[in-house]
Amino acid sequence: MSSPKMIFRHTRAGIFIHWFNAACWFFLLFTGLALIQNPELNPLGAGYPNAVRAVFGGGANLLVAHWLVALIWLAVWVGYFFWGLSRFVAPFLHDTFTLEPNRDIQWMIKKNLQMILGYKMMAKLVKPLGYDGQMPPQEYYNAGQKVAAQGIIIGALVLVGTGFIMLFSKYFFTAADVWLVQWSITVHFIAAGVTTALLMVHIYMAAISKDERPAFISMFTGTVPAEYAKHHHQLWYEELEEK
Amino acid sequence: MAKQLGMVIDAGLCIDCKGCMAACKVANEVPGDNWRNWIKSGDMDLRAQKRGRMVFQPGNCMQCDKPTCVSACPTGATYKSKSDGVVVIDRGLCIGCGQCIKACPYGARYRNDKLKVADKCDFCASRRAVGLEPACVSTCPTKARVFGDLNDPANPAGKLMAANKAKATQVVNAQSNTDPNLYYLGEAGLKSWPVKAQMPGAFEFWKNLADPAVKVVVGLSGLGVLAMLGKQLMLKNDAPPPEEHGEEGGHE
Numbered sequence: 001m002s003s004p005k006m007i008f009r010h011t012r013a014g015i016f017i018h019w020f021n022a023a024c025w026f027f028l029l030f031t032g033l034a035l036i037q038n039p040e041l042n043p044l045g046a047g048y049p050n051a052v053r054a055v056f057g058g059g060a061n062l063l064v065a066h067w068l069v070a071l072i073w074l075a076v077w078v079g080y081f082f083w084g085l086s087r088f089v090a091p092f093l094h095d096t097f098t099l100e101p102n103r104d105i106q107w108m109i110k111k112n113l114q115m116i117l118g119y120k121m122m123a124k125l126v127k128p129l130g131y132d133g134q135m136p137p138q139e140y141y142n143a144g145q146k147v148a149a150q151g152i153i154i155g156a157l158v159l160v161g162t163g164f165i166m167l168f169s170k171y172f173f174t175a176a177d178v179w180l181v182q183w184s185i186t187v188h189f190i191a192a193g194v195t196t197a198l199l200m201v202h203i204y205m206a207a208i209s210k211d212e213r214p215a216f217i218s219m220f221t222g223t224v225p226a227e228y229a230k231h232h233h234q235l236w237y238e239e240l241e242e243k
Numbered sequence: 244m245a246k247q248l249g250m251v252i253d254a255g256l257c258i259d260c261k262g263c264m265a266a267c268k269v270a271n272e273v274p275g276d277n278w279r280n281w282i283k284s285g286d287m288d289l290r291a292q293k294r295g296r297m298v299f300q301p302g303n304c305m306q307c308d309k310p311t312c313v314s315a316c317p318t319g320a321t322y323k324s325k326s327d328g329v330v331v332i333d334r335g336l337c338i339g340c341g342q343c344i345k346a347c348p349y350g351a352r353y354r355n356d357k358l359k360v361a362d363k364c365d366f367c368a369s370r371r372a373v374g375l376e377p378a379c380v381s382t383c384p385t386k387a388r389v390f391g392d393l394n395d396p397a398n399p400a401g402k403l404m405a406a407n408k409a410k411a412t413q414v415v416n417a418q419s420n421t422d423p424n425l426y427y428l429g430e431a432g433l434k435s436w437p438v439k440a441q442m443p444g445a446f447e448f449w450k451n452l453a454d455p456a457v458k459v460v461v462g463l464s465g466l467g468v469l470a471m472l473g474k475q476l477m478l479k480n481d482a483p484p485p486e487e488h489g490e491e492g493g494h495e
Contacts, residue, residue, distance in 0.1 A: 037319030040450050043458070049319065059319060060335025115471050118478040169339035175354040178341030182445035185317055185340055186453055193457030197464035204468040210475065 006223040007240065014088060017080050018219055024073035025199070031066040032192060035059070070163055095140050096149040103136040104143035110135055111144060115209070137234035144205070148198045155195035162188040244394040247328035248366055249306060249424030250380075251403040251411065254432050256387035257299035259284060263379030263388065267303075270367055270378035274356045279303055279364040280379055285433040298432030301387055302414070303379065304351040304364035305423030306330050311440035315346035317449075321361065327392075328424065331368070334360050342446050348416045348437040349423075366390065393424060403428070416440070 010018075033043055034052035037059070042049065049059075056062040081089050114122050114135075141149065162184035169181045206216045214228040229237045259282050267279050280303035306323075310330050313321055320336035321343050323329075337360040344352040344361055355362035367377035375381065380390040391400030404411065404426065411426035412434075419440035442450075 035318055038314070038317050040314070041317065041454055043454075058333075058335070060333060063318070063336055063338070116467075116474060118474050120478065166338050166340070170337075170359050173339065173359065175341065175344075178339065178344075178354065179443070179445070181338065181340040182342055182443045185338075186445045186449040189449060190453050190457060193453075193461055197460045200461070200464045200468055204471060208468075208472060208475070 005226040007226050007229055007237075008222060009218045009224045009229075010222045011088065012222065013080070013084060015219060015222060017076075020076060021073070024069055027069050028066060028073070029192065029196060031056075031062055031069070032188075034062060035066060036189075067167060074160060093153075096146045096153070099143065099146060104146070107136045107138060107143045108147070111142070115211075138232065138236075140233055140236040142233065144201075148202050151198045152195050152202075155191045155198070158191040159188060159195070162191070245328065246326065246395070247306075247308075247393045247424055248391065249328070249393040249400060249404075249426065250303075251389045251393070251400045251407070251426045251428060252301055253387050253389075253428045254298050254300045255429045256385040257282060257301050258385055259297075259299040260384065262382045262384060263301055266378040266382035267364070267367075270370060273362075277353045277356055277362065279351075279353075279362075283433045283436060298430050300414070300427065300432035301379070301383075302349070302351075302425060304330065304347075305349060305413075305421070305425040306366070307421035307423045309421045311346040311348065311419060311421055311442075312343035312352060315342040315442055315446055317342065317446070329366055329368070330363075331365055332361055332363065334358060337361055342443045345443050346440055348419055348421060348440045350438075393426070 031052065034049045036043060037046070037049040039046065053059045053062055056065055113126060117125060165180055165184040166188065169178070173181065205212050206219070212232075214224045215232075218224045226237070229240075261282060264278060264280055264282065267273065271279060273279055280301070283300040283302065284297055306329050308323075308328075310321075310323055313323055313330065316322075317340065318336050318338060320333045320338070321330060322333075324331050339354065339360050341354055341361065344354060347363075352361050352363040354360070364377075367375070367379075370376070370378060376390055377388075380388045389400045389403055391398035393401055393404045395401040396405040407426075407428055411428055412431050413423050413426060414431060414434050414437060415421065415423065416437040416439050421440065
């Protein structure tokens with residue numbers, strides 16, 4: 001192969017929503033962390049919320065900024081959802097929520113071992129135990145991407161729901177409803193924590209790991225080398241070949 | 244000593260006229276069923292042989308030294324002011340979760356029916372800003388309430404404290420002493436009414452379970468990423484073996 005054949009993977013709309021989402025998510029995570037200020041909770045110590053509040057001109061402004069970005073983020077997503085429902089959103093949800101247990105569980109175990117041990121170490125340590133050196137072929141999304149996407153989509157819905165409850169508290173709720181707000185804070189924190197854990201792996205895989213470098217580049221250019229597609233997403237590649 | 248605004252109250256002087264409650268409601272625009280202050284009275288035993296005497300106990304937020312309401316606030320919207328020791332609420336930062344309301348042993352906090360955030364006595368911050376005493380203090384006809392810096396013997400409340408240090412009593416729940424800054428002289432009347440400070444279930448769950456669990460999950464994720472990064476940096480030439488990938492299909 002002389003010059004690598006490139007194949008189409010991401011639409012411009014998909015690339016936009018990905019980076020828009022990433023920017024909002026970073027902003028919301030770091031302002032959200034700064035909104036927690038209690039000696040028994042401070043996840044990053046007391047200095048962090050104080051510093052961020054100083055930047056925003058006080059905690060009240062910080063809260064407004066968190067809400068504002070969250071509402072803009074949600075509005076853009078709602079727009080994208082309905083605009084691209086049949087073209088992007090429904091296929092994406094179908095792909096990410098369809099797991100083939102035997103193939104995908106095998107892939108998850110092997111991929112995790114390979115990422116931590118490396119190919120050579122894995123061949124040395126795991127081959128004697130019956131390792132065949134084969135990764136089960138994957139679709140447009142591999143099993144890891146699917147599980148991460150599922151967690152992040154569910155986490156995002158929980159964050160939106162609990163976020164609205166907290167926002168509504170100051171406008172619509174009565175004293176009898178505050179238990180709902182109290183649990184929303186706790187659940188919002190848990191959902192943010194779980195999605196952060198997933199996104200840390202996502203960011204490593206995409207931006208730092210060498211294996212998935214072509215996927216990272218495709219999130220700017222929209223295309224991946226055919227070789228990469230064949231090796232990392234074989235079932236998707238075969239589907240394209242048939243067309 | 245740091246400035247600590249408080250009140251020294253002679254319950255024996257209170258005639259239960261409710262003037263302080265009305266004046267407070269007007270001065271602070273406290274809505275409907277919400278009240279920032281109170282007068283507690285016990286039951287008088289009318290069967291007693293001796294002449295009964297009712298003691299009325301005026302009170303309001305005690306601006307505690309160990310405020311459980313502050314401990315229950317997740318955002319730091321309520322805090323103890325360093326400059327005068329008053330426990331204040333930043334209404335903009337308050338998200339109206341009501342955890343502080345439940346955490347106060349005195350029921351001194353309420354959810355403001357109009358503003359829909361936590362609210363309570365702040366010793367009339369707006370009146371103090373223009374040099375006036377809190378409305379309840381100004382209006383009291385018998386001068387049962389004396390207000391000022393408890394640590395400064397130059398003002399009336401500090402002077403009373405200095406003179407009655409040993410005799411002044413705090414009204415506290417023994418199970419959760421928040422070290423309040425309202426002191427009572429002489430007979431204080433009913434003392435059994437403060438409840439044990441309680442943190443809401445959601446907050447306890449967050450503090451004891453969710454917070455450590457999330458830290459473990461994010462920490463494990465971080466460790467995993469670091470392990471992979473370490474492997475990547477150490478094994479520079481870790482190319483997949485050529486027979487690694489299935490060749491059974493798709494190749495022309």
